Amino acid sequence: MDLEQLKRGGVVKLKEKDQFSVWVRAVCCNMDAVKFRKVAELAERYGRGIILLTTRQFPIIPFVHFNDLEAVQRELKEVNLMLDRCGARVRNSDVCYDSNICPLAVTNPLTLGEKLDEFWQKDPGGHKIKTSIVGCPKQCTSPRVLSDIGFVGVAPGRFDVYVGGRLGLRPFIGEKMAEGLNEEECVRVVKNLLDFIHRSGREGERSADLINRLGAEQVRQEITKDLAEKVDYKPYACDTKQSEKIGGTILRIRATAGEVTSAQAQTIADIAEKYGKGFIHFAVRGSAEIPGVKEALIAEIKSELAKVGLGILDSGIDNLQSCFGEYCTNGIVDSRGLLKKIEKLIARLGLNDRDIKISAAGCPNTCAISPISDIGFWGVIEPIVAMEKCNGCGICAKACKVNAIELKDGKAVIDYKKCKWCMDCINACPFESIAGGKRGYAVAVGGRGGYSPADRRGGETRLGKVVAEFLSEAEALELAEKLLEEI
């Protein structure tokens, strides 16, 4: 079984034997109710009756057996759904709302999102390129940290451009590379970046690596050249079906740890058709959202949602967001379990009126965007080399993304000052010469993914400060309680 080939096609191996997650693409992060109902049906039939809504802003069906992958893909195709891709390639664009829906939007990010789909369709692969487009400087999809190239709407049809954003082991806050570009110029910038990274990038490099290696100025010159030269592309229409002012409000549905059951997803689809505009938007913090709902009907909708155990995010604390956590091959801790306990803690403390974002990821790759949350957790593990077993092959040193391993006298030696506690070396060693020592949670405080002038700690995008490492679950909960009371 070629796992890299599967990943390229949107099928990602989970920790359990022969179990995979299927990544269902939602162009511009929207999906009509008919399609979402199909996803729910397939999760019930071929998975374990749950759907994960992740920071990638589309639904994922976990726990599909290898033997069922073909059937799932075939059935998705019947409703015109395809899979997104994982790994080193152009990824589905993260987009927030059409200006017909979001009252804050100064421009429409969807039309640019539809144009950038060309690069997703035609990418030859080799470099991970995430793109993100937002309609205003609030930056709901966190383009400066979650995307290699982020567009922030600043005026009608005009965007500022940020390059280099990423989280994970080597986080980078994207640098501003251009201001006030129109859509055609933005498309050109993406084309230039792709051409440049394919021409000059080293194996697996991302845009942050180009900036670190070549300097921001050279990257800026390369990606902003020939802006007036038009790129030939074919836009791909997303599922919003809206050309007029939609009105109403956006109903945000709570999905703790980004998880809904198939039955809950069916209800969300029904409500989108009955009370909304027939489509669902997947937000960066893992909630399913239904735009265009009349405020007068919210009480009625709430009671329909309550029948399947769902609530809405109508108070301060945002959706508690996790990644795959313990299901993932890299998962070190049960981040999903931790969040479910934090949810109970919040209820016990009666703190749901605070404007706080909390996330927990299974490992330091922080796919659950923990470093840009007010309180962010991630799993950490200490790697320990058993010298008597190590044969000095160096595979672990190649696997370590932060160069924390050196070979000395034919043995792997870890520089713990550089180590990010991620487990890559443990997974990579073919001789099981690296074992896990202590494990637990790291905690960061004060992160922010967008911009808010009202934020008393400073409104700009920033990474949280790590305040603890290797906490047990009980200690993490104790710290969460203290922090929640302080914030």
Ligand code: SF4
């Ligand atoms: S943060 Fe780690 S555990 Fe979570 S999905 Fe990413 S790689 Fe997996």
Ligand code: SF4
């Ligand atoms: S991969 Fe394993 S055997 Fe090879 S150098 Fe690293 S620890 Fe030693």
Ligand code: SF4
């Ligand atoms: S030494 Fe191992 S655990 Fe530490 S950062 Fe490198 S790969 Fe990750």
